[in-house]
Amino acid sequence: GAGVSQSPSNKVTEKGKDVELRCDPISGHTALYWYRQSLGQGLEFLIYFQGNSAPDKSGLPSDRFSAERTGGSVSTLTIQRTQQEDSAVYLCASSLGQGENGYTFGSGTRLTVV
Amino acid sequence: GDSVTQMEGPVTLSEEAFLTINCTYTATGYPSLFWYVQYPGEGLQLLLKATKADDKGSNKGFEATYRKETTSFHLEKGSVQVSDSAVYFCALRNDYKLSFGAGTTVTVRA
Numbered sequence: 066g067a068g069v070s071q072s073p074s075n076k077v078t079e080k081g082k083d084v085e086l087r088c089d090p091i092s093g094h095t096a097l098y099w100y101r102q103s104l105g106q107g108l109e110f111l112i113y114f115q116g117n118s119a120p121d122k123s124g125l126p127s128d129r130f131s132a133e134r135t136g137g138s139v140s141t142l143t144i145q146r147t148q149q150e151d152s153a154v155y156l157c158a159s160s161l162g163q164g165e166n167g168y169t170f171g172s173g174t175r176l177t178v179v
Numbered sequence: 180g181d182s183v184t185q186m187e188g189p190v191t192l193s194e195e196a197f198l199t200i201n202c203t204y205t206a207t208g209y210p211s212l213f214w215y216v217q218y219p220g221e222g223l224q225l226l227l228k229a230t231k232a233d234d235k236g237s238n239k240g241f242e243a244t245y246r247k248e249t250t251s252f253h254l255e256k257g258s259v260q261v262s263d264s265a266v267y268f269c270a271l272r273n274d275y276k277l278s279f280g281a282g283t284t285v286t287v288r289a
Contacts, residue, residue: 096275108268108279115275156223163275165230167213172222 067091069171071157077177078147086142086174090159097140098160098168099132103153111155114140115163147178181206185269185280192259192287200254200283202243202269210271212236212245212252217266217282226254226267259287 070089078084090097099111110124114134125131129147134140144151154175158168186201204210214226214236227236232247241256252269264287269280 098277100277107281108277110276110278113275121276158223164272164277165211167225167228167272168277169225170215170223 069157069159069169071155071171071174073174074172075175075177077179080149080178081146083143083145084147084176086144086155086157086176088140088142088157088159088171090138090140090157091169092138094159094161094169095137096160096162096164096168097134098158098164099140099142100156100158101153102156102173106153108156111142144176147176149178152176152178181210181271181273181276181278183269183271183278183280185267185283187281187283189284189286192285194261194287194289195258196287198254198256198259198263198285200267200269200285202252202254202280204250204252204269204271206250206271206273206278208273210273212243213270213272213277214241214243214252214254215268215270215279217268219265223268259285261287261289263287 072087097114101109113121129145132142154173156173158170160168182205211230213228215223216226227238229236229245235244243254266282
């Protein structure tokens with residue numbers, strides 16, 4: 066597509082429920098990243114996918130968080146047993162190569178856990 | 180580890196004023212440096228970049244020069260407009276990972 070597409074744009078969920086956030090990167094971009102933007106924490110790196118290589122999961126805050134990327138394209142970020150501190154905007158980005166010329170970000174999914 | 184420090188906001192300016200947002204970094208190796216902008220209700224957009232020392236990135240009247248000796252990448256614009264009201268993020272890329280500053284909110288009044 067023309068840009069990075071994320072869905073849903075907004076999600077309200079009850080504490081303890083599982084949520085799935087979707088990211089559709091720019092066609093042809095081999096690298097895909099998830100970041101979290103929250104008040105007081107700024108922008109935090111979560112996970113990085115590059116082609117068929119093993120992802121860098123070093124930024125995932127707990128084992129309740131997981132992500133997968135199917136067919137080298139669409140990615141899903143899953144948060145199990147959501148907590149209120151998971152409330153944030155989850156941003157997806159994609160790039161050619163390793164982002165030497167910058168990443169293209171999606172508009173994000175605003176997650177609110179009540 | 181890598182880190183980026185940028186001046187805290189919020190910054191409020193009048194139209195046609197000069198804008199500077201300071202950014203300094205700590206990193207190993209030779210990172211690339213970026214400024215991203217987030218307009219109200221929109222996603223992050225790449226504003227400008229510099230990939231090596233003494234490079235100057237520029238876009239939409241904004242400029243920033245990669246200063247290795249002072250580990251800085253300050254953002255400047257000579258005459259701001261109301262449409263420049265946004266949150267500005269300084270970032271560095273080392274290997275494949277972007278590290279961001281906390282962001283500076285800029286409001287330009289007519």
